[in-house]
Amino acid sequence: MTGGMFSRRGLLGAGAAGAGGLLLSGCDRLSASPSFQKFIATSGGDLTFDAQRLLLAGQPLAREFKASQISPVFKSNGTSHPESDDYDALAKDGFVNWRLAVDGLVGRPRQFSLADLKAMPSRTQITRHDCVEGWSAIGGWTGVPLGHLLRKVGLRPNARYVVLRCADDLEASLDGSGLYYESIDLFDAFHPQTILAYAMNGAPLAIPHGAPLRLRVERQLGYKQAKYVMRIEVVDRIDRIQGGKGGYWEDRGYAWYAGI
Amino acid sequence: MTVEAADTPSVPTAEAADPPVIPTAKRPTGREVIYRHSLVVRLTHWINVLVISLLLMSGLNIFNAYPRLHWGQFGADFDKAWLEMAALGPSADHAKGVVRIAGHPFTTTGVFGVSKDAHGVSVVQGFPSWATLPSQRDLATARRWHFFLAWLFVINGAVYFLFALVNGHLRRDLAPSGADLRPRNIVRSIVDHIRLKHPVGEEAKRYNILQKLAYLAVIFLILPAMILTGLAMSPGFDSLAPWLVDVFGGRPSARSIHFISANLIVLFVIVHVVEVFLAGVWNEIRSMITGRYVIRTEHGA
Numbered sequence: 001m002t003g004g005m006f007s008r009r010g011l012l013g014a015g016a017a018g019a020g021g022l023l024l025s026g027c028d029r030l031s032a033s034p035s036f037q038k039f040i041a042t043s044g045g046d047l048t049f050d051a052q053r054l055l056l057a058g059q060p061l062a063r064e065f066k067a068s069q070i071s072p073v074f075k076s077n078g079t080s081h082p083e084s085d086d087y088d089a090l091a092k093d094g095f096v097n098w099r100l101a102v103d104g105l106v107g108r109p110r111q112f113s114l115a116d117l118k119a120m121p122s123r124t125q126i127t128r129h130d131c132v133e134g135w136s137a138i139g140g141w142t143g144v145p146l147g148h149l150l151r152k153v154g155l156r157p158n159a160r161y162v163v164l165r166c167a168d169d170l171e172a173s174l175d176g177s178g179l180y181y182e183s184i185d186l187f188d189a190f191h192p193q194t195i196l197a198y199a200m201n202g203a204p205l206a207i208p209h210g211a212p213l214r215l216r217v218e219r220q221l222g223y224k225q226a227k228y229v230m231r232i233e234v235v236d237r238i239d240r241i242q243g244g245k246g247g248y249w250e251d252r253g254y255a256w257y258a259g260i
Numbered sequence: 261m262t263v264e265a266a267d268t269p270s271v272p273t274a275e276a277a278d279p280p281v282i283p284t285a286k287r288p289t290g291r292e293v294i295y296r297h298s299l300v301v302r303l304t305h306w307i308n309v310l311v312i313s314l315l316l317m318s319g320l321n322i323f324n325a326y327p328r329l330h331w332g333q334f335g336a337d338f339d340k341a342w343l344e345m346a347a348l349g350p351s352a353d354h355a356k357g358v359v360r361i362a363g364h365p366f367t368t369t370g371v372f373g374v375s376k377d378a379h380g381v382s383v384v385q386g387f388p389s390w391a392t393l394p395s396q397r398d399l400a401t402a403r404r405w406h407f408f409l410a411w412l413f414v415i416n417g418a419v420y421f422l423f424a425l426v427n428g429h430l431r432r433d434l435a436p437s438g439a440d441l442r443p444r445n446i447v448r449s450i451v452d453h454i455r456l457k458h459p460v461g462e463e464a465k466r467y468n469i470l471q472k473l474a475y476l477a478v479i480f481l482i483l484p485a486m487i488l489t490g491l492a493m494s495p496g497f498d499s500l501a502p503w504l505v506d507v508f509g510g511r512p513s514a515r516s517i518h519f520i521s522a523n524l525i526v527l528f529v530i531v532h533v534v535e536v537f538l539a540g541v542w543n544e545i546r547s548m549i550t551g552r553y554v555i556r557t558e559h560g561a
Contacts, residue, residue, distance in 0.1 A: 024395065027314065031394040031401050044408030050494045062495065063502040065333065073338035128334065128511065130495050132399065134326035135336035136511050142560025218501045253400030260407060 002056035041255070049257040059191055065126040070201060071137040074129070076208035079168035079180065082228050087167045095212035100196075104163070104234035107154030112200060114212050120144040120152075123195050131222040132254065141216045143197035147190040147228040150234070155186075158236045161246070162189045164215055167228035170248060181183075182226040183219055183246040183256070185237050194228065221258035223249040290557025294465060296547045301429065304420040305548055308461040311416060314523065315409045317393035317524060318387070321402035327386030329519055335512035342516070345386035352382040392442065410490060429460045433467060434476055460537045460556045471535075478528050482521050489518035 030036045076252045090098045095114050103109035126140040139189045146162065163183045171178025186192055194217045198205050210227025217224050224247070235241070243251025297305070327345040328335075332497035336419065342362055349355030357373025360368045370376070378395055389395045393405055424430040439445060449469045452459070459468065489498045492505045492514035507513040536544040546551070547553035 023385075024390070027405075028394050031398070031405070037401070037404065040404050042407035044404065044411050045474055048407055052494075055500050060499045063501045063505070069333055071334045071336065071339070073336075075336045077340065128308060128495075130493075130511060131326070131336075132488075132513060134322065134329075136334045137336045138334045144329075174335070187446075199364070221494045221495060249400075253398075255400075255403070260494040 004166050008035035028231045031035050035066065037177060045163055045257070048260055052096065052257075052259045053187065056219070061193055062125075062127050065138050065190075067126060067140065069138050070140060073255070074137045074139045074200075074209070075130060075131075075135065077222060079227065080208040082168040083172065084167060084169070087228070088242050091207060091211065092252075098212050098230075100213060100229065101231040102149065102153050102234075103231070104149065105156040105159040105236060106150075106234050107156065108152075110153060112149075117144050117149075117198060117213070121148055123192070124199075124215070124232065125193055125195070125218070127193070127216070127218050129222055129225065134250075139198040140201045141195060142199035142202075143193060143213075143216065144214070146194045147192070147195055149196065151187060151230075155234060159234045161185050161234070161238050161243060163227050163233040163235055163238065164226040165231040165233060166226050167230050169183075177242060179242075180226060181242060182215065182224055182248070183235075183241075184215075184224065188220070189215050191217070191219070219259055223247070223254060261313070273309035285324050290461075292542045292555045292557055293552050294555055297551045298427065298429065299422075299551070300419065300423040301397055302548055302551060303422075304416050307412070307416045308420075311409050311413045314393060315406060315413060316522060316526065318405040318409065319392060319438075321392040321394065321397065322399060322406060323406065323519065324386040324392065325399040329516045330512035331516060332512055337512075342388060343519075345372045347384040349374075349398075352384050355382070410487075411467065417487075434472055434479075436469055436472050436476075440472065443471060445472035456538055464555045474528065476532070478525070482524050482528070485517060486520045486525070489514040489521065493518065 008240065085191070087135070099111040099113055100117065101111050102108075121144065122142055123145055124140065124142040126138065126232040129137050129139060131137075152163070161183045162185075164181060166180035166182075168180045169178045170180050173179070185193070194215070196213050197210075197216050198213055200209050205214060210229070211224075213229045215225055215229060238246040238256075241243040242248075245251045247254075263313070281307065326339075328341040329343040330339055330341055332339075341360070344360040344366075345356040346358050346360065347359055354376045357368060357369040357371065357375065358370045359368045359531075371388055372386060374382055374384055377383050377389040383397075385397055394401050409483060424434070424452055452468070453470055458464070488504060489508060492508055493502075493511055498505050498511070505511055505514060508517055541552050
């Protein structure tokens, strides 16, 4: 009789193990399915985006820290030196010949030198940088609020997104498909802490951290903080740019909204 | 727990479909079937089994992207980690897997640090492929799974919590009574657990005090801690509630507590499943599927 128990118990164990195995391979198969990917991205991802937009409607500021709380070493992630002769030429002269192009759906497209940007109103903030991988570092950033720059060039009525085109080819592609880029919408672009930073911890932005100019869009993860910004393009839609997902890492599977 | 058939000496009809396990001669004379778990409890329980399992596995994949844990407001490669999984050696094939806790190294080759993937290839990663979702390293997909499941978990938990409050499950079945909390009762319950002795008769109709405390700790401490530490890791949410990050002592601390709480859930599940087996696996599982639970009203056989 107990034998019956044990065989049934054994059956249960085998069943559980089998179910576990099926579950795992089933989940892997689901993960690989584009329609399921889309399902969990839209049902979970959009819900997260909508919920956060609702909660952050008052545009609260990200926590700012004291100078004493700055990380002793701020990790440089992704590209630490863009591999291009053009970039090296700019860096050699201390970026005096560098120009930031601002164009697209703007009233007055134009180019800005580093000196132009430094002459504009600036904001300094000591914030926490959260990498999607799970580490955090605290650093101080000084730059011009992106909103100020956008007001200066004027947005056309159909402007929806700000695309940041970068100098680094993270994938070392031949056709430029590996060039780093990012995009944010106007909700984040006009947030007071969204700045184009040219200084870090009181010193000019160093090359590993994105010299001469990088984006700081606090309240989102590290891959949104585009480094080596060369051009700002204002657009109405992002699905026709490069991989169509709005950014280098987004084209490689990561979520466009990185507030979580 | 509604008593459905009181003191029925014979096998109740609800039991007819159940294969006889104990010969009639040895069957205890008293056998009572009670309705132990309501439909909402049963449904939310099994949804939780699935959702928490997948949350854990996708969480381990996310952990593997940066298999180090810190305390404080910041923490990255150059900062001190209290827990770290690493591989030492020239290549994955010849590496030693190591877990360092507070600086003390433990060799964990084959499980943590270095392990074999589904194709038998040695890979350098924190948790092994068989424990992660997806099985290969894929932070982007793991995050999509994790956040999708987190919504299911929160909705499921809210349904359970509202029901438990309204229906009285919380007050009636989980809240410890004065008698439960008497030191003598607690000591007796501890001794019973150590001796693997399970209650019969009237006593089996209620949760014992250790059981109540364990369920309450999971429902009101550990699971909420998972949600709150999870939210504290969101830079967007942090701007709304910076105090929440401070409660945990910083985002890296919240990530550490998230990890520790996940381990506590695993520990709870192990004890829970062991107790299910000790208390009578069929009776326990049936009660969580159909709601019906058989009580032996006296010490039989």
